[in-house]
Amino acid sequence: MPSAHYFPLELHASDDDQDCEEQEQLVDTDHRSSMLSNQYNLHYHPQLADYDNDNRTTELGMGMAPRLSRPGSSRRRYWLPMLIIASFCVIFYLMFSSQALGLGGSFNDGDDDFEPHSGQGKRWVPFPYQVSEFKFLTNEHKIENQNSSSSHALNESLHICSESHEDRRLYMQDKPHSAYAQLPVIYFVTPTYPRREQIPELTRLAHTLLHVPRIHWLVANDYERCDTYMDMLLNRFGIPFTHLSSPMPHKFRSTKPAPRGVANRRAALQWIRQHNLTNGVLYFGDDDNTYDLRLFSEIRQTQRVSMFPVGLIADYAVSGPVVRDGKVVAFLDSWVAGRRWPVDMAGFAVNLAYMSLYPNVNMPYKPGYEEDLFLRSIGLHIDQIEPRGMNCTEVLVWHTQTKSKKAPIVRLEKKFLDGRSNLGALFRSLKEMGVASVSDTEGPLATISKNGKGKAHSYFLS
Incomplete structure (x- = not known):
């Protein structure tokens, strides 16, 4: 992405300053050396030039004291240039401060050549309340975004219902969990919401995760308060977990389509930030998907961002990268809609060390674009993507959905x-x-x- 260049404003002499110089030249040279005439020059008002030049000699010849400008006029001569200079300073400050705070700029969807952020000089800048388009540049530049109706600040408060960091499983895949102590942790984020199928689907997913060593399950529930039954359920499995209450903001509940799952994932991202986690792998795993156990071995090796096909997606029944010579070159998805990264939420994993380089990581409330804008927020370049699943020839995760019905x-x-x-x-x-x-x-x-x-x-x- 091309760099954003800024040019300092050049200060020019104002018209008032030029007028002052001209008026000073109009002072009679016969009186230039006297203290009185010098004082007269200092307070000479431009608007009185014509009158004073015509009558000044007469007044002095008659022994009249030279007329001095009124104090209010001198103050106006003094403050007018100062106000102009101050205005330039304010404009100069707003231009640069707005860029630094991410209040200006736009995103060029066709630009694929921007560089990732190196992480140097990073600082946490909360996103404004509405964000939909982003520009992520190197550390030599500033992070910018353009306002729309899609996002809240990421640093919202968290409500942790229950939490356990102890792994109480004795065996995983016929080995004690101590045998896997050197593996990086997978932070498996599951957004969920109250419905008839919620507990059965979480139970089914838990029995998959029971076989996965070194995993921490982040279950974020779209519920106004803590669900005690879910606390009991999650604790029973013995998997390290965190149960978050993360309700969708009310203003989004009436929108069609509603940004379901965004508040949950944002809460998990905030939990990771608050714990300053930079070692491990982040994966968004919905509660109604089906996972091959090989997927976890694949994503645990992620260095930056890994991607893989997801089955049962939309019209093509699959969504995922197109790979040539071991490199991702494009994407196959039946709904592109201008997305730079047209992938499913279950189709990628992110290394936390890489994600920590981007203090403005975000997932906005924009239905259909959550994956795309999240991946943009971490400065992803297509050359950095690591294809998994035998160069994306195998499907290791399926978007199986349970048809929801009203509880009878x-x-x-x-x-x-x-x-x-x-x-x-x-x-x-x-x-x-x-x-x-x-x-x-x-x-x-x-x-x-x-x-x-x-x-x-x-x-x-x-």
């Missing part, structure tokens, strides 16, 4: 949900998970059968 209400008299059967405890658990609930008056009547014949539940429970 079952009509079952609550008086029967006591200790006389298992149904009371079962439905209480289902309600905690958000899977189903019971009512005395709503929903289809619960039917219990025996020997192929259905009976009202009261037949067996009364």
Whole structure:
């Protein structure tokens, strides 16, 4: 990307200064050496030039004292040039400070030749409340962005519901976890939200992660408060985890499409920043995907950014890099939409040491462009991408989605949900998970059968 050049403003003599010099030349040379005439020159007002030149000799010849300009006029002569110079200084300051704070500039989507940030002289500059386009340059330049309606400042507050850094699993892949002590940690970020399928999908994902050594599971829930059932669930698996409450801002909930999962991932990025983590690998793993265990061995080797195909994506049923001679040269995706990096969220991993070079890493609230703008925020260049999965010939992650349905209400008299059967405890658990609930008056009547014949539940429970 071409450099942004700035030229200092040149200070020129103002018209008022030139007028002052001309007026000083109009002073009678006969009186130039006298103190009174010198004082007269200092306070000579340009607007009185014509009048004074015509009448000054007459006044002096009659013994009249030379007229001095009014104090207010002299102050105006003094302050006018100062105001002009101050205006130039303010304009000069605003031009440079706006660039430094990321309030100006635009992003050229067609420019693929910008250089990554070296990390020297880095500083944390919170993004403004609305961001959609970015320009990321070398340390010789400044990071710029252009305002739109897509992002909040990344340094929002965090709400940690529960956390455990202890790995209580005895074995992974037939080896004790101590055998993997030298491996870099994978920080596996899972955005999730309350729905009927939430707990089953997290359970399924957890049983994949149980086989992965040296992993920390960041589960960010789109919920206004902490979910105690999820706390219990995550703690039960013995995997090191952090449970975050990260609700989507209310102003985005009514937009179509809503930027689902962005607040969750931003919370995880903020958690990583607050812990100053620079050793390990970051991966965004949704709770409804299917993961091949080989994926984790592949992404653990990431030096900057690794990429790989994701199956079951949109019209082509796949999204991923195009590789020639071991290098990524382009991308295959059925929805390009001007994205420089048209990839799925599950199709890349980032080394934290590399990401730490970019203090303005961000994921804006812009549906469909979250991956693209995140990868732009870390200064990614196509030559830096590491193709994984046998040069992107294998699919190691699948975008399998569970069709979401509304949690049903079952009509079952609550008086029967006591200790006389298992149904009371079962439905209480289902309600905690958000899977189903019971009512005395709503929903289809619960039917219990025996020997192929259905009976009202009261037949067996009364």
